[in-house]
Amino acid sequence: MRAPSQAPSSRLYVLDGLRLVAALLVVGFHFTIFAKPWGVPNGSALPELAVATQFGWLGVYLFFLISGFVICMSAEGRSVAQFATARITRLYPAYWFAVLATTAVLTLWPVVAKPLSPGDVLTNLTMFQDLIGVKRVDVVYWTLSVELRFYLLFGVFVLVRGYTPRRVLLFAAGWLVASLFATSHFPLLTKLLVPRDSACFVAGMALYLIYRHGSNIYLWGLVGASWLVALEMIGSMTPTGPVRNVFSPTQVAVVEAAVMTVFFLIMAAVATRRLAVGWRWLTTAGALTYPLYLLHEFIGWTMIHHLRRVLPPWATLLVVVLTFLVISWLVYRLVEKPVAGWLRRRFAEARLSSDFLRQSxxxxxxxxxxxxxxxxxxxxxxxxxxxxxxxxxxxxxxxxPATAGTSR
Structure with missing residues (x-):
């Protein structure tokens, strides 16, 4: 058993790199598998590449593993209000830009999808569209709804009474068990617990506790149980994949299980400090991840739709991916950072005002x-x-006159 560590004092650059890997996996899946942007059957525009990129959808679950780890790290020592402020300032600036930019592109060139009504776009700006049954501006936003439910559960069951490792462990184990029993007979409970995705968040939380406080049988048992649940989850989703003409269903299931296992092993190496890098440039790479993920699908499909008419498929893919990396960096520098800073200042002013009003x-x-x-x-x-x-x-x-116990 490894001894507990002190509070982490330096940034985990490896997580920034893993975020970018996860984003590129998803981007590769969306850009090479689907028929709509290329005008040809699924996966046939770049068939050699599609053999590998058909598994890129699993990158979302690497995101969820990282999220469980990072949310525990960022929530430690914070109140509910501080946690909520950090999440809002992190998620919303780039998201608002992505909603408006995607709407503008689909309005000008409605070739891969139709723009939503103004009312639905405004609803999307809240990030609550899935919770109230409104269509998404871009399909990829479904993961944000899952993240929001994770934050809600974490805030209620961990932060309301104060962050402790024991409370995190009990919440994580309880969420995993509850997810196993969530069925279609309880639709509201199922919608809240996101049983299809919870295992990766749970594993991420347990792995952070290992990283922060050392190994023990309870934490590794929870990681192992989460891994088994995650394998069962992706196995139930395998038949829905768009490309199944190279491997048999059994081979596809084996490859997907292997990919998910690799994700768990990589995060376990991070948790046990066997995988650590000091490459500061990975911070920039990680900063590209969120704008890249938010913007890439419908806007990228629109670019592919037009470029494929003048460029070969490989050149089209390369130009679009490089363009999005540049756009993502610009969004981070010119939108996300300044707007997030402005929001943090407004929240700080609001806290000072509320403290002043509460003073007696x-x-x-x-x-x-x-x-x-x-x-x-x-x-x-x-x-x-x-x-x-x-x-x-x-x-x-x-x-x-002076009284007892007082002085003049």
């Missing part, structure tokens, strides 16, 4: 209250009436 007046000593009472009864406190005030200014009031 300082308590007064009994001697001070006696002095005020005498002043109120003296001619100084009353409006002087001509002919009734004999002396002006009045004679000084006598000092209040």
């Amino acid at each position: 007046p300082p308590a007064q000593s009994s001697a001070a209250r006696t002095d005020l009472d005498r002043k109120a009864a003296s001619p100084v406190a009353a409006d002087p009436v001509a002919g009734q005030q004999e002396h002006w200014p009045p004679a000084p009031l006598p000092l209040a």
Whole structure:
């Protein structure tokens, strides 16, 4: 058993790199598998590449593993309000830009999807569209709804009473067990618990506790149980994949299970500090991830639809991917960072205002209250009436007599 570590003092650059890997897996899946942007059957525009990229959809679950790990790290020592502020300032600036940019592109070139109504676009700006049954501006936003439910559950069951490792462990284990029993007979409960995706969040939380506090049988048992649940989950989703003409269903299931297992092993290596890098440039790589994920699908499909007419498939793919990496960096620098900073300042001002309103007046000593009472009864406190005030200014009031326990 490894001894508990001190609070992490440096950034885990490896997680930034893994975020970018996860994003590129998803981008590769969306850009090479689907028929709509290429105008040919699924996976046939780049068939050699599609053999591998058909498994890129699993990158979403690497995101969820990382999210479980990072949310525990960022929530430690924070209140519910601080946690909510951090999540809002992290998620919304780039998301607002992506919603508006995607809507603008689909309005100008409605070739791969139709733009939503203004009311639905406004609803999407809240990020609550899935919770109230409104169509998404871009399909990839489904993962944000899953993340929001994770944050809600984490906030209620962990942060409301204060973050502790024990509370995180109990919440994670309880969520995994509840997900196993969530069925279609309880649709609201199933919608809240996201049983299809919960195992990766649970494993991420357990792996952070291992990273932060050391190994024990309970944490590794929870990681192992989450891994088994995750394998069962992706196995139930395998038949829905768009490309199944190279491998048999059994081979596809084996490859997908192997990919998911590799994700768990990589995160376990991070948790046990066997995988660590000091490459600071990975911070920039990680910063590209969120804008890249939000913007790539419908806007990228629109670019592919137009470029494929003048460029061969490989050149089209390369140009679109490189363009999105540049766009993602620009969005991070020009939109996400400044807007997030502005939001943090507004939240800080709101907290100061609320603290000011909650302040009570300082308590007064009994001697001070006696002095005020005498002043109120003296001619100084009353409006002087001509002919009734004999002396002006009045004679000084006598000092209040000292009482036991007080000093003059």
